Amino acid sequence: QKEVEQNSGPLSVPEGAIASLNCTYSDRGSQSFFWYRQYSGKSPELIMSIYSNGDKEDGRFTAQLNKASQYVSLLIRDSQPSDSATYLCAVLVANAGKSTFGDGTTLTVKP
Amino acid sequence: GAVVSQHPSWVICKSGTSVKIECRSLDFQATTMFWYRQFPKQSLMLMATSNEGSKATYEQGVEKDKFLINHASLTLSTLTVTSAHPEDSSFYICSARISAYYNEQFFGPGTRLTVL
Numbered sequence: 001q002k003e004v005e006q007n008s009g010p011l012s013v014p015e016g017a018i019a020s021l022n023c024t025y026s027d028r029g030s031q032s033f034f035w036y037r038q039y040s041g042k043s044p045e046l047i048m049s050i051y052s053n054g055d056k057e058d059g060r061f062t063a064q065l066n067k068a069s070q071y072v073s074l075l076i077r078d079s080q081p082s083d084s085a086t087y088l089c090a091v092l093v094a095n096a097g098k099s100t101f102g103d104g105t106t107l108t109v110k111p
Numbered sequence: 112g113a114v115v116s117q118h119p120s121w122v123i124c125k126s127g128t129s130v131k132i133e134c135r136s137l138d139f140q141a142t143t144m145f146w147y148r149q150f151p152k153q154s155l156m157l158m159a160t161s162n163e164g165s166k167a168t169y170e171q172g173v174e175k176d177k178f179l180i181n182h183a184s185l186t187l188s189t190l191t192v193t194s195a196h197p198e199d200s201s202f203y204i205c206s207a208r209i210s211a212y213y214n215e216q217f218f219g220p221g222t223r224l225t226v227l
Contacts (some may be wrong), residue, residue: 032214036122042133043204043221046156092214097168098145099216103154 001027005093006102014110019076021105023089026070032092033065033072034099039085048074080107114138115207118151119217123227124195131191132222140185141207145216161188166201167176195226 005024013019021035032051036044048063050056050072062075072091076083080109086104091099114137124130134144146158159180162165167180179191188207192199202223206216 034215036218043202043218044206046215049215080195090216097143098157098160099214101155101157 004102010086034090114218144188
């Protein structure tokens, strides 16, 4: 079992819809959770971080964390074609010194 | 804020030569820097973690004598690919972490290495 698992996709949604990206992790000691966006040919860009259970909203993005279920998700409201990218989930275990990245979910938003 | 630069953005070299890639945190001091490699259509692969003034910690399977990492200051880390071969051609990306508390990593724009 991978430490951080994401559906590889591709996930395709129409413009204006809500895109839901999911991530599960295996280590219950995980304390910090991040979502990165990576456009094709570019490096990852941090879009959200979440540290406690519940929802965290930033513009059209909402990160949701459920530590009991070892699950973190990213919702993108009013999806735009410019949101088409690969979304990486990253998880940091306390005292691990480094985050573990999932393989990413490719999102395509169709006009 | 939280800007990380890399230089060069791309490099083409002949097989057997060495290539140095610089990674700088421009507006913050990075407690830790990371080096990743990514092949086309593949996942990020962590190569090594480096802390300023300490030896880098390499991931399993990464040759430390081939990929030399120097983290001389809180704002600069370098990766040297020694005796590069075509199979080393890849996208090399560094990232920097602001603090051990928040653990957010900020990535540089990457360096595309092509070895002929």
